[in-house]
Amino acid sequence: MEEEADLERVIVEETAHAVKGSEEMENSINLILQRMEGFTFKVSELLEAGRTLFRQLSTQFEERIISIHQNQIEIWQEEIKELRVLDAANEEASGRLHGAQCLLHSAAIVSSSGETSHPTVIMDGGDNVHHNVGMAHASRSIVSVMNHCLQNPHGTLES
Numbered sequence: 001m002e003e004e005a006d007l008e009r010v011i012v013e014e015t016a017h018a019v020k021g022s023e024e025m026e027n028s029i030n031l032i033l034q035r036m037e038g039f040t041f042k043v044s045e046l047l048e049a050g051r052t053l054f055r056q057l058s059t060q061f062e063e064r065i066i067s068i069h070q071n072q073i074e075i076w077q078e079e080i081k082e083l084r085v086l087d088a089a090n091e092e093a094s095g096r097l098h099g100a101q102c103l104l105h106s107a108a109i110v111s112s113s114g115e116t117s118h119p120t121v122i123m124d125g126g127d128n129v130h131h132n133v134g135m136a137h138a139s140r141s142i143v144s145v146m147n148h149c150l151q152n153p154h155g156t157l158e159s
Helices: 002-112 136-151
Strands: 120-123 129-132
16 A cells, blocks of 8 residues: 555656646746737837838828929920020011011112112102102012012022
8 A cells, every 4th residue: 555655646746747847838838929929019010110111201202203203394394485485586586687688689689770779859840759769670679579578488588
């Protein structure tokens, strides 16, 4: 019986030791589970912070890209406006130069006709004054050049 009592005592001690080992094991497992839970919580916080940061950066990026686009469009619109003003000024200058060219050409025709370029004034005895230009040919040439100038305001003069 003594052997049985020793055996029971050994079994109780081993069971107590096994229970004691299980408690340590449970504590170790609980400690690992707490670490896992803490790590998972930190990862969730980091993910949420990252999402928030990326949303803010994305919004700032979009706003900056839109701003750059708007500024460039405004610059190009201003360039178009300046080109239109310059073109209108060039067209006006071209028209004036063409008109001056026509006048110079008609003056050259008058002087090359060989007739006098000074008008003669004739009084008819009344209040009527007649101008005798004495340039019938030159007058026809001037009319011809002026008609050409009116029909081709930006063209070239051809003799």
